[in-house]
Amino acid sequence: xxxxxxxxSPYPYLLxxxxxxxxxxxxxxxxxxxxxxxxxxxxxVSRQAAFFGERAxxxxxxxxxxGVAPNWNGRIEEGARTLEREDQLDEHRPVVAAVxxxxxxxxxxxLHTGAYAKHGDIVGISxxxxxxxxxxxxxxxxxxxxxxxxxxxxxxxxxxxxxYDGVEFMGSEGYFLNQCVTTRMNNRTDEWGGSLxxxxxxxxxxxxxxxxxxxxxxxxSYRMSATDLVEGGQTGGEIDTLARALEAAGADMxxxxxxxxxxxxxxxxxxxxxxxxxxxxxxxxxxxxxxxVGSNRINMPQVAEEILARGEVDLVSLARPLLADPxxxxxxxxxxxxxxxxxxxxxxxCLDYIFANKTASCLVNPRACRETRFPLTPGRVSRRIAVxxxxxxGLSVAVNAALRGHRVTLYEASGEIGGQINxxxxxxxxxxxxxxxxxxxTQLELHRVDVRLNTAVSAEQLLRxxxxxxxxxxxxxxxxxxxxxxxxPSTVSxxxxxxxxxxxxxxxxxxxxxxxxxxxxxxxxxxxDVPDTxxxxxxxxxxxxxxxxxxxxRAPTVxxxxxxxxxFQRSAGRPGERLGKSTGWIHRIELxxxxxxxxxxxxxxRIDDEGLHYAIDGRDHLMPVDRVVxxxxxxxxxxxxxxxxxAGCEVHLIGGARVAAELDAVRAxxxxxxxxxxx
Ligand code: FAD
Ligand code: NAP
Ligand code: SF4
Numbered sequence: 001x002x003x004x005x006x007x008x009s010p011y012p013y014l015l016x017x018x019x020x021x022x023x024x025x026x027x028x029x030x031x032x033x034x035x036x037x038x039x040x041x042x043x044x045v046s047r048q049a050a051f052f053g054e055r056a057x058x059x060x061x062x063x064x065x066x067g068v069a070p071n072w073n074g075r076i077e078e079g080a081r082t083l084e085r086e087d088q089l090d091e092h093r094p095v096v097a098a099v100x101x102x103x104x105x106x107x108x109x110x111l112h113t114g115a116y117a118k119h120g121d122i123v124g125i126s127x128x129x130x131x132x133x134x135x136x137x138x139x140x141x142x143x144x145x146x147x148x149x150x151x152x153x154x155x156x157x158x159x160x161x162x163x164y165d166g167v168e169f170m171g172s173e174g175y176f177l178n179q180c181v182t183t184r185m186n187n188r189t190d191e192w193g194g195s196l197x198x199x200x201x202x203x204x205x206x207x208x209x210x211x212x213x214x215x216x217x218x219x220x221s222y223r224m225s226a227t228d229l230v231e232g233g234q235t236g237g238e239i240d241t242l243a244r245a246l247e248a249a250g251a252d253m254x255x256x257x258x259x260x261x262x263x264x265x266x267x268x269x270x271x272x273x274x275x276x277x278x279x280x281x282x283x284x285x286x287x288x289x290x291x292x293v294g295s296n297r298i299n300m301p302q303v304a305e306e307i308l309a310r311g312e313v314d315l316v317s318l319a320r321p322l323l324a325d326p327x328x329x330x331x332x333x334x335x336x337x338x339x340x341x342x343x344x345x346x347x348x349x350c351l352d353y354i355f356a357n358k359t360a361s362c363l364v365n366p367r368a369c370r371e372t373r374f375p376l377t378p379g380r381v382s383r384r385i386a387v388x389x390x391x392x393x394g395l396s397v398a399v400n401a402a403l404r405g406h407r408v409t410l411y412e413a414s415g416e417i418g419g420q421i422n423x424x425x426x427x428x429x430x431x432x433x434x435x436x437x438x439x440x441x442t443q444l445e446l447h448r449v450d451v452r453l454n455t456a457v458s459a460e461q462l463l464r465x466x467x468x469x470x471x472x473x474x475x476x477x478x479x480x481x482x483x484x485x486x487x488x489p490s491t492v493s494x495x496x497x498x499x500x501x502x503x504x505x506x507x508x509x510x511x512x513x514x515x516x517x518x519x520x521x522x523x524x525x526x527x528x529d530v531p532d533t534x535x536x537x538x539x540x541x542x543x544x545x546x547x548x549x550x551x552x553x554r555a556p557t558v559x560x561x562x563x564x565x566x567x568f569q570r571s572a573g574r575p576g577e578r579l580g581k582s583t584g585w586i587h588r589i590e591l592x593x594x595x596x597x598x599x600x601x602x603x604x605x606r607i608d609d610e611g612l613h614y615a616i617d618g619r620d621h622l623m624p625v626d627r628v629v630x631x632x633x634x635x636x637x638x639x640x641x642x643x644x645x646x647a648g649c650e651v652h653l654i655g656g657a658r659v660a661a662e663l664d665a666v667r668a669x670x671x672x673x674x675x676x677x678x679x
Contacts, residue, residue, distance in 0.1 A: 013308035021252030025061040032319035033064040033109040036360040049098035050371040056104030059329025067111025070155035073123045074112030092162040108159035109168045114176025126187045156210040166219030172257025184232030211250030221253040226280035229259035233551030240287045255293040256281035265541045270345040271429030282312035301332035323362040342435035347582035355581040366673040378405040383468040391419020393655025394473030395440045396672025402447035413456035427519045428526040459643040469650040472641040476634035476656035485607035505626025509612045512631035513569040525594040527559035567598040634660040
């Protein structure tokens with residue numbers, strides 16, 4: 001597929017139009033499908049219309065909806081939607097209209113979850129249970145398979161009737177259609193299992209029959225797994241065969257997915273380098289003539305532009321980056337990429353919210369999926385507001401209050417904005433947090449926030465300056481646990497370690513297994529001689545880019561680590577189990593491979609010249625170490641608020657200064673954002 005660069009455009013490949021089937025897309029940005037839960041609850045239709053409409057208004061060419069099941073069994077969970085009847089079309093028409101009003105196009109994604117379904121009516125191609133589901137599916141009969149194909153086809157026709165520009169069949173990430181094509185999940189011996197031709201029959205029949213039913217004009221996109229990253233997955237040759245068969249059956253476009261939900265390779269979290277999995281999509285581009293869409297960790301226009309300019313794919317799919325910033329495309333086109341609120345691939349408020357049965361949102365953009373609740377309107381009266389502390393809580397309130405027309409002065413004791421985020425981005429794999437600070441720097445300037453760095457402002461000073469309101473966002477102080485010998489010279493705080501103030505030595509004990517304890521362990525055991533390249537990353541996680549082996553995985557490469565680290569916690573239970581669901585498993589695997597031990601149920605006896613003395617189940621132990629690093633949580637640092645309140649000042653406490661327990665950057669940013677909407 002040749003690309004004709006748009007002259008004088010900052011991103012000539014990214015912003016050039018492309019014909020897909022019988023339709024023309026205005027640029028190369030596809031908004032990938034996301035399960036947001038916006039389709040549940042009150043005002044679901046208007047909330048979706050606002051969400052998708054803003055993204056179309058932000059310049060995206062093609063939007064793929066969240067997955068909608070073609071039948072009852074295919075739903076992802078109780079309450080999830082199906083599209084089976086004409087009387088359901090009114091749930092879709094306003095959403096389609098909102099996207100069309102901005103010149104965007106939208107496809108309905110049709111998703112059958114098969115063995116992944118989280119409800120009692122679970123069916124599958126076989127009776128094989130997915131390792132991430134407690135329930136095994138009931139295998140479909142041959143007649144039910146025929147009926148399921150018809151359900152997909154009928155759903156496609158209904159989508160077109162609702163006004164969608166076409167459909168996408170979800171055949172990746174380990175869902176039903178992906179399950180059908182692998183021997184990992186398909187053990188049938190009838191005409192739907194066994195040989196490759198029989199295993200791929202369901203997806204190919206769906207595409208062929210859907211094309212015949214809806215005609216040539218609507219787009220048919222097929223989201224296919226370009227590498228499964230699970231044992232018993234497809235080989236590269238099998239994937240190529242499926243791609244060609246889908247093209248021949250009438251697909252207009254192949255959108256590429258990478259890995260299954262149970263894969264033990266991080267494919268979207270921050271440690272995955274940008275564009276790390278484009279190799280899988282570009283393999284497919286070599287075997288078909290229809291456009292191929294690449295995805296995973298494409299979070300800035302320059303990354304997308306380079307991938308497109310190299311001809312690796314024809315379009316890029318951005319999902320989380322459009323939660324983070326609906327105006328990604330328009331900002332790129334206007335040469336304002338520095339203003340993009342970049343997805344830092346933390347998964348904390350999107351995927352982790354979904355796992356916690358909440359509506360998705362975004363750490364860096366708490367307005368995401370809450371567009372109707374937080375309209376872009378100015379405050380009633382412009383006020384003079386002082387914000388104390390430029391961590392995520394202070395930055396969020398300062399920028400959003402200024403955006404709403406208030407005059408804001410932001411005080412920061414240190415010489416840089418960011419608070420604890422400056423420590424986070426020193427952790428290997430977490431450099432994306434730097435984008436968050438780049439975004440805030442740009443926004444502070446754009447909205448004329450008066451930023452006073454190196455200013456540890458006092459309550460007295462703030463009272464003298466007579467602000468209309470003061471926001472105390474002064475964060476936390478590290479907790480000093482009550483352990484005999486806590487002031488022994490071998491004992492240091494995580495702050496000393498991460499800022500490089502101390503030499504840590506070769507044997508280290510870490511007290512605390514929270515997010516910071518894990519990050520410090522990761523920091524201290526990071527292998528020294530591994531280059532920061534995509535190849536090295538794939539090698540470390542055992543990814544075979546040739547996909548010669550079924551599933552495209554092999555043994556991971558284990559690197560030598562510079563020191564021996566042991567982590568301790570007082571509570572019982574598996575260390576690290578409270579880490580974020582979508583990233584915690586990665587940290588646990590990574591540290592296990594580096595030989596880090598984590599001990600639970602510990603009582604700390606003392607720290608002395610011999611090392612750390614502790615007991616488990618009443619039995620005393622000694623761990624000889626060079627250093628004991630304290631990562632035992634935080635205490636709020638908001639005392640100035642009561643002085644201000646006593647003097648009659650309107651004062652607001654947010655972030656860690658308000659409550660230190662359960663604090664993270666999501667809560668800090670949300671606190672600031674919500675407060676800005678109260679002004
Ligand atoms: P802080 O970030 O602590 O900011 C408070 C600011 O106030 C500081 O800059 C301080 O200098 C300033 N200040 C204090 N007193 C005054 C004064 N009198 N005048 C002016 N300024 C003052 N969270 C996540 O969600 N995800 C992660 O992956 C993650 N990783 C982390 C990794 C590490 C190593 C660390 C240390 C933290 C991590 N966090 C992470 C936690 C996250 O950074 C914090 O929860 C968040 O920064 C708290 O925000 P805050 O604004 O409340 O406070
Ligand atoms: P944390 O998650 O609350 O963990 C504190 C640890 O210290 C726990 O392991 C706790 O375990 C231990 N502890 C608490 N009180 C203690 C005491 N008196 N004596 C000894 N040990 C004690 O806090 P954190 O690690 O400081 O992290 C701060 C915040 O930043 C967290 O909310 C975290 O979510 C966030 N963060 C997130 C990430 C991420 O990747 N999402 C990364 C870093 C930080 P026991 O009580 O069992 O001993
Ligand atoms: Fe990206 Fe994190 Fe926002 Fe999810 S929560 S969209 S990963 S920045």
